[in-house]
Amino acid sequence: GENVEQHPSTLSVQEGDSAVIKCTYSDSASNYFPWYKQELGKRPQLIIDIRSNVGEKKDQRIAVTLNKTAKHFSLHITETQPEDSAVYFCAAPLNQAGTALIFGKGTTLSVSS
Amino acid sequence: DAEITQSPRHKITETGRQVTLACHQTWNHNNMFWYRQDLGHGLRLIHYSYGVQDTNKGEVSDGYSVSRSNTEDLPLTLESAASSQTSVYFCASSVGPGPYEQYFGPGTRLTVT
Numbered sequence: 245g246e247n248v249e250q251h252p253s254t255l256s257v258q259e260g261d262s263a264v265i266k267c268t269y270s271d272s273a274s275n276y277f278p279w280y281k282q283e284l285g286k287r288p289q290l291i292i293d294i295r296s297n298v299g300e301k302k303d304q305r306i307a308v309t310l311n312k313t314a315k316h317f318s319l320h321i322t323e324t325q326p327e328d329s330a331v332y333f334c335a336a337p338l339n340q341a342g343t344a345l346i347f348g349k350g351t352t353l354s355v356s357s
Numbered sequence: 358d359a360e361i362t363q364s365p366r367h368k369i370t371e372t373g374r375q376v377t378l379a380c381h382q383t384w385n386h387n388n389m390f391w392y393r394q395d396l397g398h399g400l401r402l403i404h405y406s407y408g409v410q411d412t413n414k415g416e417v418s419d420g421y422s423v424s425r426s427n428t429e430d431l432p433l434t435l436e437s438a439a440s441s442q443t444s445v446y447f448c449a450s451s452v453g454p455g456p457y458e459q460y461f462g463p464g465t466r467l468t469v470t
Contacts, residue, residue, distance in 0.1 A: 250399075275456075276455075276456035278456075278458070278459075287447065287461040287462065287463055287464060288400065288447070288461050289461070290458045290459070293458070333399060333400060337456055338402065338415070341407075342454075342455055342456045343388050343405075343407065343451065343453055343454065343455060343456055343457075344388075344390060344402060344405045344413070344415065345390075345402070345456070345459065346402065346416065347392075347399050347400040347401070347402075348399055349397065349398060349399035350399045350400075
């Protein structure tokens with residue numbers, strides 16, 4: 245089955261700086277890689293996802309890059325703001341059926357002003 | 358508006374008791390999932406279902422069971438609650454087949470004393 249590792253576990257940045265979170269996965273057949281954001285006391289919500297037929301996807305200040313050869317994908321947040329402070333989770337499909345997900349352990353991002 | 362709900366939101370129970378957590382979605386999604394969230398472990402998949410009468414084990418299924426008798430509901434049962442099952446439980450659903458955004462419920466905080 246799939247194994248997802250996420251680094252770092254905590255990340256502190258100054259407002260306006262960039263933040264990068266990296267995940268590695270084990271199953272070379274995996275083809276869908278979402279990122280979820282969870283604010284304190286709230287439910288996780290999808291912020292961006294990427295499929296294996298593209299190498300990069302952007303949505304305003306957020307981007308995800310995928311390197312299938314190295315089996316890793318990264319979340320990039322530019323011009324960070326205090327409201328970006330949250331826990332971020334990456335995920336990959338549990339198996340080749342592709343619908344159930346295995347999540348990384350999460351990264352707590354703190355943005356100080 | 359379509360939504361996903363969980364009940365109860367908070368529950369305290371004693372070791373050895375059977376507990377059932379409810380999850381109800383009104384999106385008519387085929388796929389439903391149960392996760393537990395613990396500090397340092399992120400979101401771990403307990404059980405999942407791709408449709409009526411379909412159930413599958415996830416990463417941490419021991420001591421838990423689910424049944425899917427209709428599209429809207431996937432109740433999670435703890436057969437004999439243990440202190441190690443103290444956690445926050447999230448239900449999620451997604452349209453299928455294939456990997457798409459998962460919509461999470463608000464969570465249930467379960468304490469086993």
